[in-house]
Amino acid sequence: MSLRLRLYVAGGSPNSVAALANLRSALQLVAEPPAELEIIDVVDDPERGASDGILMTPMLVRFEPLPERRVLGNLRDRSVLLSALGLEERHE
C-alpha cells in the first residue's frame, strides 16, 4: 500500500519549514515503496486552503491508505508522525 500525502504549509514560517523537514526525514527512513507527497503553500494559494477545508498550518493529510488522517503541527514528535503515517519506527 503506497502512501499518498499532502502537506499544507504557510510560506517560510518556522513551523512550516520544520514540518517539511521532519516529514522528509521520516520518509527517507521508510520510503519504500516511494510516497507521493504534494506540498501546498496557502500563502501563495489561499483559495486552495479554503476550498480544501484547511485553516491551520502546517497540516499533514494522509489520503492513502484509508482512513484519512490529519496531523497539525511541525511534526517534531517522530512517534506521532510515524503513527500517523501508519509506520512503525525502526530501531537500528
Next chain:
Amino acid sequence: MAYTTDKGAVKMTGAPAGRGSSVAPAGRMPTGVSGLDDLIDGGLPSGAITVVIGGAGTGKTTFALQLLATDSDAQPGILVAFEECADRLIANTSGFVWGGDALPRSVHVIDAQLSQSVENGGEFDLVGFLAVLHAKAKKIGAQRVVFDGIDVLLDCLGNAALARRELFRLRDWVYQSGLTAILTAKAADAHAAPQAEYAFLQFLADCVVTLHHRTVGGRALRFLQVSKYRGAAHSANEIALAITRMGLEVAANTAGERCFTVSNERVSTGVPRLDAMLSGGYHRGSSVLITGAPGTAKTSLAAAFAEAAAIRGERTVYVSFDEAPQQIVRNAASIGVQLASHVASGMLRIHSLRARSESPEAHIARIRALLDEEGTRNLVIDPLSAMTQAGSETEAEDAAIQLFDLAKGAGVTVVSTSLLGNLTPFLEHLRFRVSTIADTWMHVSYEIRAGERNRSLTVVKSRGTAHSNQVRELILSEAGIALADVYSVDGEVLMGTLRWEKENNARRLREAAHQSAVLRQRKAELALSGIRSQLDALTREQSIQEEELSQLRAETTLEVEHRTGEDLELLQRRHADDAVSGPPLDTHGGSST
C-alpha cells in the same frame, strides 16, 4: 481543524439593517445593540480589536453576530467559529429578527471548529490561517471580522507563550488589514463580572467588553460593562441588557416593553380542586413549574391545563421533549383529558422537539418563533429539564429563565414540568434555580405506605396567591384528574387505601352519630305528642267542666225566681198583711168598698 463549509451563503438579502445604521462618529463601529452606542461613545473602536468576555450563555456570540448583521450590506463581515459549528451557531439566532434564515447574506460564517479528528503533531501557528482569512476578507470586501471562541484556539496552541505569540500575530494582521476585529472568549463564571480572566487578551485589546448575568429577585438580569476603551473617556458602569426579538438591547430602552402587565386574572389549571387550592387557578401570564419523579402525573397536569385553555378558546402551544404528539393525545385521553378535537381545530398545537439535537439557545429560538405566532396565550413545556440534556446546566438554566421572561413579556401563561426526585428544597435550589424563578411551584411525589404508591401534590409556592399549604392526594382515573383530602395521623399523611379506611371510619362514626340523633329526636317527638294529647284531653275536660258549671249556674237562678213567684202567690191567697209590702193586688178595690 477542519474548514468544512463557508456558511456565508446564507439565504435572504433583506437585511434588518435599518437599526443602528445611523452614521457613526469617525473611528466608531456601531454595535447594533439598541441604546448601547449612545452609552459607549458611538460604538466599538473601528480598525481595532475588541475583546468580549463572558460566561456561558451571556450572549457573546449573539453580540458579535448582531454587530455583523447590522448595516451588513455596506460593511460585510466574517465570523470565524472556533467553538460551535456554523449551522448550530446560526440556528441559535433564529429567534431574532436579524438571525437564523434572516441572517444577511453579507455575513459569512466560517467553520473553524477544532475537530477531534485532527491529531496534535507539535507546534503550529496562524500564518496560514491568516493568509486564508485575508484572501476571504479581500474577496468579499469585509470590514469586520469576529473570532468567536478565541479561547478554544488559544487552548489548542498548547502553552501561554505560544498563545501570546500568535495573539500578537493576530493583532498585527488586524491592524495591517484595517479590519475591525472582535474576539470573544468564554469566562468560567457566567454570574460574575469576569475581570481577572484572560489578562493578556485584555492587555492586548483596544476595548474590553464583559458580559455577565445574575439573578436579582427571581429575575435574570444581563449586564454589559466596558472595562477598557483605549483613547476614549468611557463609563465602566454596568449597563443592563435585555434579550428580545431584536436581539440584545439596553434594558432601559426596552423598559416599557418589559414592564410586564401584571394580571389578576386567573386561568384554570384544568383541575377544579387545584383551582380552589390556588384561589382560582394560575395567574394569567405567570410561570408555573411542576416538579416530580417520573410517572407522578406531571404531564397529566400539563395536559389538563392545555385542555382547559383550549376549551376557553385560547391558542395554546404544547412543546414536548419526551413524546410524540399522538402519544400525548392518547395518554391524556386515558385519564379523561380530551385533546384530540383541540388539536384538530388548531386551538392546541403540539410540537415535539428532540432535546439532544440542539442547544438550549436553539430551543429557545424555536419556542420564541412559536410564541410569535398570532394570538398564543398559553405555553406548555414538558419537560423543561430535557433542555439540560443539550448543553451545560447553566446554559439550560439560563435558557429556562429566558423562556419564562419571554413568555411573561408576551403575557403568555407558561406551565412547565421538570424531573425532580425528592423535595429537598436546598438541593433542588442548587440543582435547578428555575424553581425559584417560577411564580408557582408545585411538587408531585409518590408516597409509599402500606404497600401502595400514591401520588401527592403540594403547592410549594405561589406568588401573589393565598394558596393552600396542605398536601393533597392526586387521583387519576378515566373520569379525569381529581384531588382528595388527605388525613394526617400522627404527623403522617394517609393516602390510597389508608385514606379510604380512614374515610370509611369517619363515615361510620358519622352514621352512628346520625342514627342516635334520629332516635333521640323520635323519642322527643313522641314525648311531645304525648304531652299534646294530654293537653287536648285536659282542654276538652276543661270545656266540659265549664259547660257544666254554667249550666249549673243557670239552673240555680231559675229556681230562685220560681220560688219568689210561688211565695207571693201564697201570700195573696192568704191575704196576709204583709202583702202590703208586696205588689198591690186589688188593694184599692177592697178599701173602696
